[in-house]
Amino acid sequence: MIRIVKSTVIILTTIAFTLTPYTQVRAITGNANMTQQLNQIIMKDPALQGAIAGISVRSAQNGAILYDYQGDVRLRPASNMKLLTAAAALKVLGENYTFLTEVQTDAKEIKKTMSGNLYLKGNGDPTLLKEDFENMAMAIKKLGVKKIKGNLVADDSRYDHVRYSLDMPWSDETTYYGAQISALTVSPTKEYDSGSIQVKVQPGTKIGERVKVTVTPETNYVKIMNRAVTVAEDGKKKITIEREHSKNTVTIEGTLPLKAKDKKEWIGVWEPTRFAATVFRQALADHGITVTGKIKTGPVPEQAKLLTKHQSMPLSELLVPFMKLSNNVHAEMLIKEMGMVKEGEGSWEKGLAILKSEVAKLGIDPNTMVIRDGSGISHVDCIAANQLSFALFSVQKEKWFPVYLNALPVAGKPEKMVGGSLRKRMKNPSTAGRVKAKTGTLSTVTSLSGYVNTKSGQTMIFSILLNNMLDETKGKKIEDTLVTILASQ
Template identity: 80%
Template sequence: MGNTHKKRKAGNSLIKIGKNIIIIFITMTISLMPYTQVRAMTAKQSMTHQLNQVIMKEPALQGAIAGISVRSAADGAILYDYQGDVRLRPASNMKLLTAAAALKVLGENYTFSTEVKTDAKKIKKIIQGNLYLKGNGDPTLLEDDIENMAMAIERIGVKKIKGNLVADDSRYDHVRYPLDMPWSDEAAYYGAQISALTVSPTKEYDSGSVRVKVKPGTKIGEKVKITVTPKSNYIKIINHAVTVAKDGKKKIKIEREHSKNTVTIEGTLPLNAKESKEWVGVWEPTRFAATLFKQALTERGITVTGKIKTGTVPEQAKLLTKHQSMPLSQLLVPFMKLSNNVHAEILIKEMGKLKKGEGSWDKGLTVMKSEVAKLGVNPNIMVIRDGSGISHVDSVPANQLSKLLFSVQKEKWFPVYLNALPVAGNSDKMVGGSLRKRLTDPSMAGRVRAKTGTISTVTSLSGYVNTKSGQILIFSILLNNMLDETKGKKIEDTLVTILANQ
């Protein structure tokens, strides 16, 4: 027993000596490290601690799922990873993948054309044949562009078309909605139908929709005043909304009937109240575009004797005029900054048409997955059902989004990609975009370029942040199963502010 006790004491002494040697070794190792390396380790530990504190203590994250990835923009090293490999719904952060693939496939100078053709044998004052309006996917086509094409027909000297006005949207298939789009989004501008021939109401380019403005009347009890842009007989307005006293409630409801273009407006609007605006997706955007074109021709004294129909342009048809869209480099600005879902889906179908000969989601998504794989992203561990992120089935790991954002820096088109991202705190809508009212404090404004994302119970933010120490950090924050998306956005801003202060 005595010897055993002595052996234990000796053993304990050896353990203590061993521990002291390890401590001395670690101390010597740290002391031999360059000061900047030690400081970097401390900074990383501090950042990790601060981020963890938010994640663990934020009440709004209780019961929710967060996926967070932070990388160095310089070498791509992961600096922070909280469930970064867990697949989560990305919402509009999916557009980061779509934009990168589109730039790789189409190129920054790519444009879309809209053509006017005829199958008449001779172009005279009276055209004996059909007039064709051929869409090739331009998501930025405006009423002004349609009017300019009508003016071009007028300049040729045409006065009458003795035939039909045929709208051709055959470049893409006729599947109008992404696979998993909620039925409740059908009448919303962000759920507008996808067509190769579509018109935007304003220079925010919400393709396939109209803008409805509601203003109060001049006296109590009077119906509110309605303005629809673009104006046409394609949309039928039923106005049940009335003007109430100045201290009355502002409660306006604008709804479009399923499968129709009947928009009902109900509610109340106080005297002198600010106008209400809503963008409403139209039913069958192809026919809407043709209706606007026929209207523009009529206004210039050009008669179309036939009807508006849908069909395809014959091979022998002659080109009368065409409109060319802005290049993709410019188109990406409203697409990404304003998070335009229709643009995303059109780009998917265009990639499918160009690379696989079919303008469909099936072919387009195949192309998109192939292209992002070339950027080091692994599409095999993702679920990708659309290009916009409107689907609640889409699921992507945060580490994959941060990897994409690292990889695209090496591409020649990266300046275009970066320029398209919303800039935090910049009030200009086409600069700040969906981040213009966030991170507005002077210490943060202009330091974050990132893509936002929101669908029901989901909020996301992925992009680049300039830190106080002069580094650029890449981050991806995906928050799912949120009870309140607004609180989710505040959490995102808090996390990004921590990164900015490193």
């Protein structure tokens, strides 16, 4: 039986918007009917039997708690952790912050045949695409360069070489959301899954033929073992696409019926730095520039000269794919970037220390949390729903809050870069376009925290953390039901 915390209804006095310390905003206030409706769901939904729920609802106007069910219980937030990471990045780096990728050389002269190494220096841009490397190659071609008698050296020294966060599950190693962290990466598409490739599998033209495989970006860095075959139209669609541990061999097995829809999978590569250098070398070759040496890694020497550079989109734009699509790699790269900017070291240790200090500035004691990464992929992260809802209240005073709010997924909006991870949820007119919130999912965990514009015209802040779930899909339905109740107030 789930124990229900009795809520007390009191008269709410309107106060001016101020940043009140988290511990002082403790009065339980709200609507008795709303409280009863929310309690009814928590008490009766069988999917919550044996699970742990932490739910916090606040007034966006003054931060007062309108509903609290185990709101001070620390729970795994999953990707709701990104709410804190995004806020800290905006405070530390600023909404106009950009990342530079540079191409330099130690050759004494810039001419048709250059004797010296070519250096590709990454500075943490998580949005590099193949076309960006092609543009840099084109810029070098315009300098008249056709041959480089030397090596192509990739410099990812801005960040340390610890590729995985402390609690990243080994089972996620080959996934796009568990891709390795490097200061130099490349993404397959404009969804910016840094350090990954997209593998598309299509049926052949006749039964018994091998399936057709397309890799984006096109590269020989990854070896494809295609063992899947095309079967009759009424045959089984059963395809597996898996990368071997610590290698860049991707094996495709199974069957795909004639005329079946293609299957896409995103795979994290092993050593993204070398992958980016390989893509750049191919771009150089495509523009008639030959590099005679090997691909190596190392720092750019002090005497090197800049040939060209690429500037990323500003952080205000980067936050959209980061938050809408819940990009784990972006979160961890931002953590390391904050560590580099503030402490001169691009590591999780320094970056997470900065994150905690920025959380404290939002009026929350980081010593009452467990923060092990920036993405929430850790099953050790622990935050209370009341802490997340207070953070969402506090950020409203920041000048960059419109950027932050714009980056959140919007319920029921089908465009991927608008609705994001909420585009297929809460499509009802009472919630569509009126709920802006960050989703979160881990095995046994689901979460949703954000803002809802209610029927009466007020804005409520909510945080729903559901842990120890047997079925995360049912948990998301519970979240949608609870938020719909809030929207109806």
